[in-house]
Amino acid sequence: MSAGEIVGVDLGGTKMLLGVLDPDSKVLWESREASTGQTENELVELLIREVEEAREKCPGVAGVGLGIPATIDHERGIAISAVNLPLDDLPIREIIGGRTGLPVFVDNDATVAALAEHLYGAARGVENAVMLTIGTGIGGGLILGGEVFRGATGAGAELGHTVIAMDGPPCQGNCPGRGCVETLASGTALGREGRAAAEREPDSTLGAMLAEGETIDGKAVTEAALSGDATARGVFDLIGSRLGVALTSFANIFEPEVFVIGGGVIAAGDLLLDPARKVLAERALPPMKKTPVVAAELGSDAGMIGAAAMARIELEQVKG
Numbered sequence: 001m002s003a004g005e006i007v008g009v010d011l012g013g014t015k016m017l018l019g020v021l022d023p024d025s026k027v028l029w030e031s032r033e034a035s036t037g038q039t040e041n042e043l044v045e046l047l048i049r050e051v052e053e054a055r056e057k058c059p060g061v062a063g064v065g066l067g068i069p070a071t072i073d074h075e076r077g078i079a080i081s082a083v084n085l086p087l088d089d090l091p092i093r094e095i096i097g098g099r100t101g102l103p104v105f106v107d108n109d110a111t112v113a114a115l116a117e118h119l120y121g122a123a124r125g126v127e128n129a130v131m132l133t134i135g136t137g138i139g140g141g142l143i144l145g146g147e148v149f150r151g152a153t154g155a156g157a158e159l160g161h162t163v164i165a166m167d168g169p170p171c172q173g174n175c176p177g178r179g180c181v182e183t184l185a186s187g188t189a190l191g192r193e194g195r196a197a198a199e200r201e202p203d204s205t206l207g208a209m210l211a212e213g214e215t216i217d218g219k220a221v222t223e224a225a226l227s228g229d230a231t232a233r234g235v236f237d238l239i240g241s242r243l244g245v246a247l248t249s250f251a252n253i254f255e256p257e258v259f260v261i262g263g264g265v266i267a268a269g270d271l272l273l274d275p276a277r278k279v280l281a282e283r284a285l286p287p288m289k290k291t292p293v294v295a296a297e298l299g300s301d302a303g304m305i306g307a308a309a310m311a312r313i314e315l316e317q318v319k320g
Helices: 040-057 092-100 109-120 181-185 187-200 205-211 218-226 230-254 264-268 270-283 299-319
Strands: 005-011 015-021 027-034 061-068 071-073 078-081 088-090 104-108 129-134 138-144 147-149 258-262 293-295
Touching: 005 040, 005 109, 005 299, 015 040, 015 299, 027 040, 027 299, 040 061, 040 088, 040 092, 061 092, 061 109, 061 299, 071 104, 078 092, 092 104, 104 109, 104 299, 109 129, 109 138, 109 147, 109 258, 109 299, 129 230, 129 264, 138 181, 181 187, 181 230, 187 205, 187 218, 187 230, 187 264, 205 218, 205 230, 218 230, 218 264, 218 270, 230 258, 230 270, 258 270, 264 270, 270 293
Parallel strands: 005 061, 061 104, 129 258, 258 293
Antiparallel strands: 005 015, 015 027, 071 078, 078 088, 129 138, 138 147
């Protein structure tokens, strides 16, 4: 992959990370902006401003890759529907390309994160990998037979909306489902279960934080758990076990060589992964029950790196 400098954008449910990457995927410049609470038009204008700023910093930009947390029509470059952002049948490739004059390529944010981990991270050298990005929601990315799997139009691999509780709670955002792993094991769920635990256990670290008026969100639960609070660790046992139920189904369906878990919640490391591994080992069929479950290696940059890599690959295909 050698096409000039590429802008890679990871648009998440709460923040946007944008960077300019060289042909070796080295980050030359980057910026971070909040994405929560904005309208569709405001998100588009934010994207355009940030892309133009990137071009000012790095005039050699040859294209833009967008990783968006939405179902995607990959061929037409349309963000069909997003659960945690106000995007609805948005022809985002046409809009951003028309306003900037640059070639623009669009894909799901977790799909491009999986591509990045496949090329440069925890899924290097494997032909079959399943990635979950756990943050505000849960995104999914699939590498099958050494290739990115997108489904018929590009909207596939929405693994976060796999149902793990038939009569479970309504899913969050715009998802019409119930009992999805996203609503039961995401960072949002971690904060919700943490608040409930703080109310039940007022003598815990979480309980003391709640009494002092502090916000009990996923980050707070993670910090308390890492500091040794038993109540917070119990919350991770619950969230990780729910994750393990989902991994069991993915293992039985895809037989991946590795599960890669990324997103903000992976900051808890084995506090999250060990309960998931335990459930997977107990419930999946052999040999899938032995599938390694590992943390993503590229951290919060995976989506940005993958978006740029996706755009570089597709730009070279267009030119070739």
